[in-house]
Amino acid sequence: METAPIFQPGSVASVPTSQVELTFSARDLPDLDYLSKSDPMVVVYIQPFGLNQWQEFCRTEKVVNSRNPDFTKKVLMMYRFEEQQKLKFEVYDVDSASSDLSKHDFLGWVEITLGTLVSQHIIRKKIEFHNPNLERGTLIVSAEELSSNKEEVEFQLVAHGLDKKDFFGKSDPFVTISKSTENGEYVVVHKSEVIKTTLNPVWKTAVIPVRNLNNGDYERTLKLQCWDWNRNGSHSFIGEAFFSLQKLLNGPLPMSIPCVNPGYQKKKKNYKDSGRFEFVQCKINPIYTFLDYLQGGTEINCTVAIDFTASNGDPNTPASLHYLHGGPTLYEQALSAVGEIIEDYDSDKQFPVIGFGARLPPIGRVSHEFHVNFNPTNPYCYRVPGIIAAYRACLPLVQLYGPTNFAPCIRHVTKFAQQYQDGSHYFVLLILTDGIITDMYDTKEAIVDASSLPLSIIIVGIGCADFSAMEGLDSDNAMLTAPSGRKAQRDIVQFVPFSQFLSANVNPLVGRLHLAREVLREVPDQFTSYMKTRNISPNPPRYDLTRLPPDPNLS
Incomplete structure (x- = not known):
């Protein structure tokens, strides 16, 4: 819970809030896939204060081939005692990589309030459906108030001599780590990758925030379970062990723990174990936030x-x-909505503005990278009004042409990002476009090149064109792969169609605010992921900074 507000007579106290972590599981979901089980995902909706409509908040990961999924992605939200915070959870069977929910099978929904969930800690509710006679399974949701711990644990786990589970081979082991709850149950907080055909797996080094692992309670009991992966989703249990983070930190390392199958232990008289887990290394690292770097x-x-x-x-x-x-044109509306927030984070409020796809004076040369103010020695525009003024002055001077090429603009900013890889600068490219990318091949290559640099790319789709190809650039589900076969090192692209925030039922100002939030929400995580991959720690706070924007991680 956040610390209590400072008592200051004659002032207004800040509203008490807590950050709450939600964990999801489901049981007995229906089979909607013809040759396999469902691939479920939970979509979380909120009803913002004062609005009588649902807005998507976030989505869990997809769990492949499972009627009884345990989702490892946590949902964090602020709990406000004085508000009735309505929540809706929709369950889908994912059928493709599309982010369009209409492309997937709808399994049903559950509605609750956050207050009810927080007070009960864990709920089990029957999933509702339009046809009440159809059984859609049960959704299990647990809630835990998070501490303000800003540490993460980094560890590597291996195993030796695991039981053989595959008839014609060995085993395909993976592990899950679950934390104990107040009512004695366990919720999954980590799931490893699958290592094929081995009884002595070496899993990748894992990094988990301490508050997700044990909420800052280093003595909290954790359950480590090992499974043999099966394609049909019915994974075979190998064994388990119990430990605490404090035990690992006390050492000595490497630390060996028996992997025990309780069922075998009861049935087999001379049973010893089903192999051994070994923690090779374990250490605590600080977690730095976006605001720490600013x-x-x-x-x-x-x-x-x-x-x-x-x-x-x-x-x-x-x-x-x-x-x-x-x-105001839609371009101006989008510029105002997003630019006014980015202004808070740009120290000098000076923005270079480039255009693409036009024929330029005096002879009509086609350009995919020109300065909108036609001043290459000083391409900067001061604040959002300066950007809009340059845009309006430019339009009568150019001829709209084509095609829609993104790669030149991306490479333009990449050149600057290459010069500042020490953590002193971070670059954001905001692209406003109405059409389908013509140079998709080169654009993907340019994004993969830029993924190792301090750069985020925000694409706002203007108008009602088919933007489905854009979603392939946003690596929310799988890391972008260039035509050459190279994979992006990080997800650096966020695409949002402006049209989805323009509704007759929504105040235009509210729509623009929601656009800005959606467009910018991934930038802090992209920023910190770059710093983390480069092992860049923030400098000590600068006390000459007179004003800082709010930390988006806490909004």
Whole structure:
């Protein structure tokens, strides 16, 4: 729980809040796949204070081939005692890589309030469906108030002499780690990768936040279970062991623990164990936040790229996305919504603005990388009004043309990011576009090249074009692979279609606020992932900083 607010007579106290971690499991889900079990995922919806409509909050991972999934992705949200925080959990059988929920099989839903969940710690509710006569299984949700612990545990686990479970081979082992809850049950907090055909697996080094593992209680009992993976989703239990983080830290390491199958222990008179777990190493590392780096002086540099291709429509006609005589264009609305927040993180408020896909004066040369203010020696625009002014001044001077090429803009910013890989600067490229990418091959290669650099790419789709190809650039489900076969080192792309925030039932101002939140929500994690992969720690806080924006990790 957060510390109590400071008592100051004559002032207004801050509203008490707690950060709560939700964990999901499901049991007896229906089989909707013809030749296998379902591949379930939970989608979490919230009803923001004062609004009588559901908004998607986040999604769990997909669990492949399982009617009884234990989801390892945790959902964090702020609990406010004075509000009735309504929640809805929808369960889907995932059928493809599409983020469009209509492309997947809907299994049902559960509705509760966060207050009910927090008070009961764990609930089991029958999954509802439009046809009440169909059994859709049970959703299990647990809630735990999180400590403010800012540490993570890094460990490597191996095993020796595991039981052979496969008839024609050995075993395909993986492990899960679960933490004990107040009512004596266990919830999964970590799941390893599967190591094929071995009785002596060596799993990759794992890193888990301490507050997720044990909520800062180093003596808390943890359960380590080993399973033999099976393609049909019915994994075979090998054995388990119990330990605590404090026991590992006390050492000595490596530490060997027997892997015991309680069923065998009861049935077999001379049973000893089903192998042994061995913790090779274990250490505690500090967790640095986005705000820690900003306070230490890391500079955020944002570049804006605007689509000037002909598919936007003739700017002299009202149907054009660049029509300047009917109020703010959609491009201007998106610039205002996102740019005003990015401004808070950019120290000098100076933004280079580049355009692509236009024919330029004086001879009509096609350019996919030009300065919108036509000043290559000083391409900067001051704050959002300066960006919009340059955009409006540029439109009458260029001819909208094409094609829609992203790679030149990405490589333009990449050149600057390559010069600052020490943690002193981080770059954000905001691309506003109306169309389908023409140079997808080169764009993927450029993104993979940039994935090792201090750079995030935000793409906002303007208008109602088919943006399905854009979703392939956003590596939420699988890391982006370039046509050359190279894989991105990090997920650095976030794509959001502006149209989904423009609704007749939603105040335009509220829609723009939601757009900004959705567009920018991944940047802090992308930022810290870069610093972590480069082992860059933040500098000590700079006390000459007079104003810092709020930490988005706490919003």
